[in-house]
Amino acid sequence: MTKPDPARRSETSRRAVLTAAFDLLQEMPYPQLSIERIAARAGVGKQTIYRWWPSKAAVLLDAFLLLSESAEGAPPELPDTGDLDADLRLVLRATVAELNDPRLEQPMRALATEVAHDAALADAYHERLDGPLKEAKRQRLRSAQDAGQLAEHLDLDLAVDLIWGPVLNRWLQRSGPLTDEYVDRLVATALGGMRP
Template structure:
């Protein structure tokens, strides 16, 4: 009993070290060889573990890459960072969207994110994991910031926050995914201004 208690912390540390090595290997390799050539065998060789070690924790290379992306993109406490709230909604959204532009343009993230987008479109289980562990929590943070703006009288009380989130963040992701135009800070600012100002002409006194 004493021997097991002494060994278990070391075993846990080895397990965590192996997981991090696997995720780091997957994240690095997909940038070097592309997703099509990424393989469990290649990840295992780079990480210095056996294939069965990987399959014990992940069923596919897509799920490995998803966890790798989470490890490299989450905050230090493992949770996504809250959106800034300075009281100036437009300035805060521009700050967030400019940071999104920088991330989407970062070569370290471009290939992993495009690979994940492709896999999510074809793998229902991975899509469900993405919705539960990343997209859902991020949407809640975005809606929380917009809800605060509603309470401050900066947005309409009857605004559909789900639609509002899609209107603000959707154009950036669509332009990035389809490579339909330059993804710049100026474009991010324009998206925020257009979304907040609305599309209809303002009536006098409104």
């Protein structure tokens, strides 16, 4: 008879906790979510959760990281077909689809709120989730810059904010519909000011 593998058991429990947190947010508002409810849904003890995460917001961040993990664990990459307009429209349309997904909306809004109020969580969010995504966006714009499609001295950090910021701002403030047509206008307007 083989002995149980504690690492496998821990990974199974970790995934159960992350899935439970996400599933519970489909059933209740974020303020009602608690470590106790997550533990009960995941079939683990509260102490197991507190051993791995300091708060329900930290659990939620890891749930998003689990969703965004690639099969190979490779850092994120944006498509680079050589057509910057098409690549950005593709990525921004996928972003809009995620923001409009009813299953993701409540957890994403909860995480955005917690990040705004918790400096330690904000640091973890930027280091583990937002930072790698921003680097992928910079790399794609740098490739376009190297190909002469963007101005040579363009500030790529600012360009990332100018391209992706309006989508997130519109979503956070519920200030207008997020549609493919909006994405197309946004890309055309942003790139119009960034070309050589």
